[in-house]
Amino acid sequence: MPTAVSPVFDSTKVTVIYVLGGPGAGKGTQCSKLVEAYSLCHLSVGDLLREEQNRDGTPYGELIRTCFREGTIVPMEVTLKLLQNAMSAEMKIRSGNGWTDGRGRFLIDGFPRTMDRALKFDEEVCLPSMVIFFTTTEEVMLQRLLERAKISGREDDNMESIMKRFHTHGNQTMPVIQHYRSCGEVTEIDSTASVEEVYREASAAVSKLLHTPVA
Numbered sequence: 001m002p003t004a005v006s007p008v009f010d011s012t013k014v015t016v017i018y019v020l021g022g023p024g025a026g027k028g029t030q031c032s033k034l035v036e037a038y039s040l041c042h043l044s045v046g047d048l049l050r051e052e053q054n055r056d057g058t059p060y061g062e063l064i065r066t067c068f069r070e071g072t073i074v075p076m077e078v079t080l081k082l083l084q085n086a087m088s089a090e091m092k093i094r095s096g097n098g099w100t101d102g103r104g105r106f107l108i109d110g111f112p113r114t115m116d117r118a119l120k121f122d123e124e125v126c127l128p129s130m131v132i133f134f135t136t137t138e139e140v141m142l143q144r145l146l147e148r149a150k151i152s153g154r155e156d157d158n159m160e161s162i163m164k165r166f167h168t169h170g171n172q173t174m175p176v177i178q179h180y181r182s183c184g185e186v187t188e189i190d191s192t193a194s195v196e197e198v199y200r201e202a203s204a205a206v207s208k209l210l211h212t213p214v215a
C-alpha cells in the first residue's frame with residue numbers, strides 16, 4: 001500500500017506566505033521591506049536559481065540558463081529541493097521573534113508558478129498560510145523591468161525574455177492565482193502605486209496574519 005507523505009514542516013508552526021505577481025510587479029521590493037519589519041525570511045526562487053546556476057559542480061547550470069533566457073519555468077524537482085533546503089537551513093540558524101520552538105516565517109517570492117508545483121509543495125514541504133498577489137499592468141511592469149535592466153545585470157531583463165516571461169505568467173501562473181482566489185486565500189494588492197503606498201497594504205495583510213501590530 002502506498003504510504004502517505006506528510007509535509008516536512010508543520011504549518012501550525014511554520015508560516016509560509018507565497019508572494020506572486022508578474023515580472024517587475026514589485027515582489028522583491030516589497031519582500032525586502034517586509035523582512036525587516038516582521039522577522040521574516042525572504043526566499044526568492046529566482047535568486048535561489050541564480051545562486052544554483054553559479055554553484056560549482058551543479059548539474060543544473062545549463063538548464064537554469066535556458067529557462068531564464070526563454071522565460072520558462074524550471075522543473076519542479078529543482079525548485080522544490082532548493083526551497084526545502086533553504087528553509088531547513090534557515091530554521092537551524094534562526095532564533096528569536098517568530099523563530100522559537102520549531103517556529104518559522106517565510107516569504108516565498110515567485111512560487112508556485114504552476115498548479116502541480118503548488119500541490120507538490122502542499123504535500124511534501126508545507127501548507128501555505130496566505131498568498132499575496134501584486135498586480136499591475138504589463139506596461140508598468142515593462143517600464144520597471146527596462147529601468148531595472150540598467151543596473152540589475154540580469155540576462156533576462158531584455159525585451160525578448162520579458163515578453164516570454166509575461167506570456168508564461170499569463171498562461172501558467174494566473175491559473176494558480178485563480179485557484180487560490182477561489183479558495184479565498186489571496187490578498188490582492190495593486191502595485192501600480194508608490195513603493196510606500198503598496199507597502200502600507202502589504203504590511204497590513206502580514207500584520208493581520210501574524211497577529212502583530214502594523215510595522
Ligand code: ADP
Binds near residue numbers: 030
Ligand atoms: P519583481 O521582484 O516583481 O520582479 P522588483 O521588486 O524587482 O520586481 O521591481 C522591479 C523594478 O521596479 C525595480 O527596479 C524596483 O525598484 C521597481 N519598483 C518596484 N516597486 C515599485 C513601485 N511601487 N513603484 C515604482 N517602482 C517600483
Ligand code: AMP
Binds near residue numbers: 047067073074113
Ligand atoms: P524572477 O527572478 O522571479 O523574475 O524569475 C526569473 C526566472 O527564474 C523565471 O523566468 C523562471 O525561469 C525562473 N523561476 C523563478 N521562479 C520560479 C519557480 N517558482 N519555478 C520555476 N522557475 C522559476
